[in-house]
Amino acid sequence: MRQKHLTLFCLLITLCLILPEMVPATASQPKSDVKTPATVSDTSEKQTTADHSKFPALNQTFETGQAITDACLTCHTEADDQIQKTIHWNWLSSYDAEGKTGKAGYSINNFCISGNKMEDTDCTTCHIGWNKKKEGINCLLCHSQKDIKWRDEFNDYAFFKESGDMDIAAEIQGRIREGAQSIGLPGRRNCGACHFYGGGGEAVKHGDLDASLHNPDKNLDVHMGVDSENFRCTRCHTTTAHQIAGRVYSTPASMHRKSLVEDDMVPKIMCESCHTATPRGKGNKMNDHTDKVA
Numbered sequence: 388m389r390q391k392h393l394t395l396f397c398l399l400i401t402l403c404l405i406l407p408e409m410v411p412a413t414a415s416q417p418k419s420d421v422k423t424p425a426t427v428s429d430t431s432e433k434q435t436t437a438d439h440s441k442f443p444a445l446n447q448t449f450e451t452g453q454a455i456t457d458a459c460l461t462c463h464t465e466a467d468d469q470i471q472k473t474i475h476w477n478w479l480s481s482y483d484a485e486g487k488t489g490k491a492g493y494s495i496n497n498f499c500i501s502g503n504k505m506e507d508t509d510c511t512t513c514h515i516g517w518n519k520k521k522e523g524i525n526c527l528l529c530h531s532q533k534d535i536k537w538r539d540e541f542n543d544y545a546f547f548k549e550s551g552d553m554d555i556a557a558e559i560q561g562r563i564r565e566g567a568q569s570i571g572l573p574g575r576r577n578c579g580a581c582h583f584y585g586g587g588g589e590a591v592k593h594g595d596l597d598a599s600l601h602n603p604d605k606n607l608d609v610h611m612g613v614d615s616e617n618f619r620c621t622r623c624h625t626t627t628a629h630q631i632a633g634r635v636y637s638t639p640a641s642m643h644r645k646s647l648v649e650d651d652m653v654p655k656i657m658c659e660s661c662h663t664a665t666p667r668g669k670g671n672k673m674n675d676h677t678d679k680v681a
Contacts, residue, residue: 440568448560450545452517452525452537455567459526469629470524475515513581528580529573533566540566575601575611578620623656 439445444458460467470476517525518538527537540563547556579601585592605612610622624633658677667673 435571437570439570442568445564445568447564449563449567450541452527452541453523455563456517456523456526458567463526466526466629467524470515473629473631475629475631476524478514513585527566529577530570531566531577532569532571532574533562534576535562535566537563537566572619573621574619625656 444461449455515525515528517523540559544556544559583596583598590597603612605615610616610618624631665674
């Protein structure tokens, strides 16, 4: 009996030693110490090489939003011309000779367009101009790192200044100036201000985009999760001259199927950019799933 128990004990010990080697790696196992290009740089950091609070052009009293844009253009001289050629400004895609965007060759966003007067309602708040289209580009909607309702701030500033309450006016002007100086690459809140609330409410126009993506965990979004890679939208929706990649009716996310290791100057990011074309190892059928996923 003792010999039988000893044999069983030795058999259990052997199984405990060899089973971990036989079980394949899964997503729940700890990450490898080898970092992919996606994790080499911390995309949550403020990615800018300039402190805009030190610029004389941004250390002045701003009476209007257009005055801030004029200050921006003293350095970024081509930005306004670039923006006015984009789908974000025109809400109209360019002509497609192959007719991929419909019978007329053009595609226009009519979700928020109506024949009635809607200048002061939510349906016009997503346009990136100062109040109305002809008043110029609001650079701060995409680049300010402060959550400020610009129209309200300028209206309040004008009211208290005209009323002679200069203390409150100075306080509001301080917030305006701070917002104009806090400049960086667009973050999730910048993009989400329009894309999370399109159509007049949260997730109305885009059912898969809502305020939960401001600070998601990795269970909601494995790339944007604050406890994961903490990607900005612009990590994949890259830009050239303010043209943003990934829009369904304009520049696709990428037709370039190389990793950043092979070509670190590729302007648009896709799955292979960080995971390579063979993340499961050569010859593994699982690698083919990137041919079908969106």
